[in-house]
Amino acid sequence: xxxxxxxxxxxxxxxxxxxxxxxxxxxxxxxxxxxxxxxxxxxxxxxxxxxxxxxxxxxxxxxxxxxxxxxxxxxxxxxxxxxxxxxxxxxxxxxxxxxxxxxxxxxxxxxxxxxxxxxxxxxxxxxxxxxxxxxxxxxxxxxxxxxxxxxxxxxxxxxxxxxxxxxxxxxxxxxxxxxxxxxxxxxxxxxxxxxxxxxxxxxxxxxxxxxxxxxxxxxxxxxxxxxxxxxxxxxxxxxxxxxxxxxxxxxxxxxxxxxxxxxxxxxxxxxxxxxxxxxxxxxxxxxxxxxxxxxxxxxxxxxxxxxxxxxxxxxx
Ligand code: 0X9
Ligand code: ZN
Numbered sequence: 001x002x003x004x005x006x007x008x009x010x011x012x013x014x015x016x017x018x019x020x021x022x023x024x025x026x027x028x029x030x031x032x033x034x035x036x037x038x039x040x041x042x043x044x045x046x047x048x049x050x051x052x053x054x055x056x057x058x059x060x061x062x063x064x065x066x067x068x069x070x071x072x073x074x075x076x077x078x079x080x081x082x083x084x085x086x087x088x089x090x091x092x093x094x095x096x097x098x099x100x101x102x103x104x105x106x107x108x109x110x111x112x113x114x115x116x117x118x119x120x121x122x123x124x125x126x127x128x129x130x131x132x133x134x135x136x137x138x139x140x141x142x143x144x145x146x147x148x149x150x151x152x153x154x155x156x157x158x159x160x161x162x163x164x165x166x167x168x169x170x171x172x173x174x175x176x177x178x179x180x181x182x183x184x185x186x187x188x189x190x191x192x193x194x195x196x197x198x199x200x201x202x203x204x205x206x207x208x209x210x211x212x213x214x215x216x217x218x219x220x221x222x223x224x225x226x227x228x229x230x231x232x233x234x235x236x237x238x239x240x241x242x243x244x245x246x247x248x249x250x251x252x253x254x255x256x257x258x259x260x261x262x263x264x265x266x267x268x269x270x271x272x273x274x275x276x277x278x279x280x281x282x283x284x285x286x287x288x289x290x291x292x293x294x295x296x297x298x299x300x301x302x303x304x305x306x307x308x309x310x311x312x313x314x315x316x
Contacts, residue, residue, distance in 0.1 A: 006082055006298065008291045009074045011117055012042065012110050015081065019047055019106075026088050028052075029097060035105075036184030039128035042110040044184050049087050049102040051094065061312055062101040062195040064271075065305070066185065067202040069149045069261060071112030071123045072287045075279045075297060076202035080106040082298035083305065096306065099313050101195065103188075108181050109149050122287060124148065126179055130166040147173040150203075151259040152182045155267050156215040159258030172259050185261070189269045197273060197312050199265035200305065204279040205286050206254070207245045209234050209304075212266045212274055214250040215258040222272060229273055229311050233304035240300040243280065250276070273308065277301065 004010065004018040023030045033046040050060075065083065067076035084104050087093050096102075107113050111127035125146030144167040151162040154176035158164065162172035177183045189196060211226040213219075220226065227247065234245045246253055250260075266274040280297055281289060289297075 004081065004085075006078065006294045009078060009294075010081075012107060012114050015077065015106060016043065016045065018081065019045055022047070022084070022088055029088055033103075033188075035188045036180055038109075038111045038181055039126060039179070040111045042114075044105065044108070044110065044181065046188060047084055047102075047104045047106075049084065049097050049104065050100075051098040059195060060099070060101050061197045062103060062192060063198040063200065063305075063309055063312070064103045064105075064189060064192075064196050064265075065200045065202070066105040066108050066261075068107035068109050068113050069201060070203060071109050071116040071125070072121065073202075073204040073279070074113075074116070074287070075204050075289045075294065077106040077113065078291075078294045079202055079279060079298045079301050080104055082294070083302050086302055096309060100309055103192070103196070105185065108185060110181075112146065112149075124169050125171065126181060128179060130174070147171050147179050149179060149182055150261060151257065152177060152179050153186065153259045153261050153264035153268075155260065155264035156258040159215055161214075161255055161257035162259050170257075176259065182261070186264065186269075189265060189271070193269045193271065196269075196271050198308060199262060199269070199271045199274040200308075201261050201276050202279060202301075203276055204289065205281055205283065206278040207243065207280050207282050208253055208278040209245045209247045210250050210253065210262070210276040210278065211248065212263045214256060214260050214263050214276075216256070217249075217251045219249070220266070226273060226275075229308050230275060232307045232311060236307040237300045237304040240303050241296055243300055245277075245304075254278075273312070277304075 002018040002021040031048040067080035151172040157176035
C-alpha cells in the first residue's frame with residue numbers, strides 16, 4: 001500500500017513506497033530502475049513509464065524529469081510525483097506513454113531532502129562529508145557538510161557562481177561528479193542519450209523557465225529552438241490559472257552559475273532541449289510554499305510539459 005497524497009509534502013520513504021506501489025499495480029506501464037545510492041546509502045530509483053509498443057526500427061523518444069536536486073525545494077518532488085501519477089492512472093494520457101518513454105527521478109538529493117524534514121528546513125546541499133584535503137583547508141564544523149548538486153556537474157565545473165568553500169551553500173565539491181547522486185544521474189543520461197530528447201529539472205523558487213547556458217551570457221547556437229518550445233510551454237501554463245513564468249537564460253534573469261545539470265545535459269550529453277524550471281512562488285513563501293499549492297502548481301507544470309512533449313512527438 002501507500003500513503004501518497006497531494007495535500008501535503010511527504011518523507012522519502014513514503015515516496016519510495018508509492019513508487020513501489022505504482023510498479024506493482026501497473027507492471028505493464030511502470031518499471032523501477034535502481035541507478036545508485038546516495039552518500040548516506042539511500043536508494044535512487046528512476047521510474048520508467050512506457051507502454052512499450054514500438055514499431056520495428058523506430059526509436060522511441062524519451063524525456064527525463066528530475067526534482068529535488070536542492071533539498072529544501074519541496075514543491076519539486078511533489079510536482080514530479082503528480083506528473084507520474086497522471087501518466088500512470090489517467091487513461092486519457094495513454095498516447096503520451098505509448099509514443100514517448102518517461103524517466104522520472106522525483107528526489108535526486110534524498111539525503112538532503114530528509115535532512116530538511118528532520119533537522120534544518122532550509123538545507124540545500126547533499127549530506128556528504130568533506131574529504132580530508134578539504135578538511136585541512138577549511139573548518140568542517142557543523143553545517144559544512146554537503147555539496148551543491150547543481151554545481152557538481154562536469155560542465156565548466158568550479159567556475160562562475162560556484163564556491164570552493166565547503167561551508168558555502170554553493171560549494172561545487174572537491175571535483176566534478178564528486179557526489180554519488182550526480183554520478184548516478186549523469187551515467188544514466190549518458191546511457192540513454194541517443195533517445196532522451198528533453199532534460200527537465202525542477203527547482204524552486206521564482207517562476208522561471210530557464211534555458212542554457214548558465215555559465216556564460218553567450219547564447220547557445222540553437223537558443224531559438226529551445227526558446228520556441230519553452231514559450232509554448234509557458235503560454236499553455238498561463239492559460240491554466242494565469243500564472244506567469246519568465247523565460248530566458250539564468251544569467252539574464254537570475255545570475256550566472258557553472259557545473260549545473262541542465263548545461264551538462266546539453267553540452268556533454270547532447271540533449272538539445274534542456275530546461276531548468278523554477279517553480280512558484282515569486283518570493284512570498286519562497287521555499288516554504290504551502291502544500292495547498294501542490295495541486296495547482298502541478299497542473300500548470302504538467303500542462304507545460306505536455307506541450308513540449310507533443311511538439312517533440314511531431315518532430316519525430
Ligand atoms: O542556483 C541554482 O542552482 C538555481 N536556483 S535555485 O534557487 N533553485 O537554487 C538556478 C540555477 C541556474 N543555473 C542553471 N540552470 N544551470
Ligand atoms: Zn534549486
